[in-house]
Ligand code: AMP
């Protein structure tokens with residue numbers, strides 16, 4: 001069968017890697033892919049269509065007789081790519097546009113959680129500066145968390161430590177319009193304390209299967225300091241999400257969320273990302289995303305024991321309950337290599353060298369993000385450049401293997417955090 005993967009980050013490289021391992025797959029197309037998917041060779045090839053060009057993608061899938069499509073990022077989901085593929089009779093993994101509102105509208109997501117009693121931070125919604133200011137004038141408790149309702153490339157959340165910061169944030173959102181229409185509506189919610197984790201399920205709308213719980217490292221600096229990024233590393237399983245916590249996540253979040261979406265006539269299908277805050281064993285939802293996380297995908301996908309294509313198909317044909325979706329009894333860690341300056345300005349076009357010995361390391365996978373491969377040259381083309389994943393018998397071992405593998409890769413100005421997963425070891 002032929003599989004199309006939409007997106008061009010390390011998450012999509014990991015998807016392509018996992019899908020290509022399936023004996024049933026003869027061809028994997030990645031649109032647009034990156035340098036890593038370009039270099040995979042064999043059955044994997046890049047297709048130069050942007051992830052947001054949904055019309056061109058459905059045309060391509062028709063012409064090429066693609067059997068199964070997997071959508072990586074949120075933008076095409078917001079644009080309704082799943083509706084489009086389904087209307088053309090094509091199999092696709094992801095939520096329809098209206099179900100994708102769980103991520104694309106924070107107002108929808110918060111109101112939805114309230115309707116179904118799903119634990120999340122208390123909140124108010126504002127659609128103009130004056131009413132937000134009046135609210136903040138009457139608020140004594142800080143931090144407050146201020147969020148653009150719409151998609152803002154992961155940057156639309158401000159944790160305001162003081163009234164001044166909060167005022168600045170609503171001015172940036174409503175007056176300076178730094179996120180444009182994404183901040184036509186703004187959520188102001190209470191600050192949740194605790195530790196964050198990411199729990200993903202694959203679902204057909206009713207049946208759901210859990211991936212291993214994982215943890216991202218969002219800040220650029222060691223010890224979780226400095227600016228927010230797209231994610232600097234991840235590991236799984238995350239001990240923070242014990243069996244007991246996972247049970248609560250299932251009963252209080254997953255079951256009511258899927259039931260609620262069905263009730264509202266928009267059954268949720270595909271990957272659901274539950275961004276959790278866990279405080280003294282009590283989980284609540286920080287955010288829903290309607291896709292796998294990046295860099296978390298780079299650890300949860302390699303940990304699957306079975307054939308990922310079987311599972312993806314099972315989520316479309318009613319057999320998800322019985323498909324093998326077990327995780328290996330191992331741990332995984334991934335270290336993101338970024339360009340100097342990220343998440344602010346950075347240079348691109350730097351030559352990347354990968355020592356050939358890396359290929360020989362067992363249980364190490366090099367997933368590319370911002371790379372391009374042209375005329376036999378591999379260069380940097382983004383802020384997050386590579387994601388080095390390793391599997392080990394223990395978390396400690398996977399972390400050591402990943403950092404050992406990092407030494408085999410180099411480019412000018414490479415930056416990475418040295419403390420990925422360390423939090424979970426103590
Ligand atoms: P989001 O895009 O909603 O996940 O927010 C980005 C990041 O902001 C989260 O990963 C958290 O670190 C932080 N954050 C968001 N909402 C809250 C909250 N209510 N309490 C504490 N931290 C939050």
Ligand code: GLY
Pocket residue numbers: 154216230231289292293294295296
């Ligand atoms: N790892 C955070 C995200 O994918 O949104």
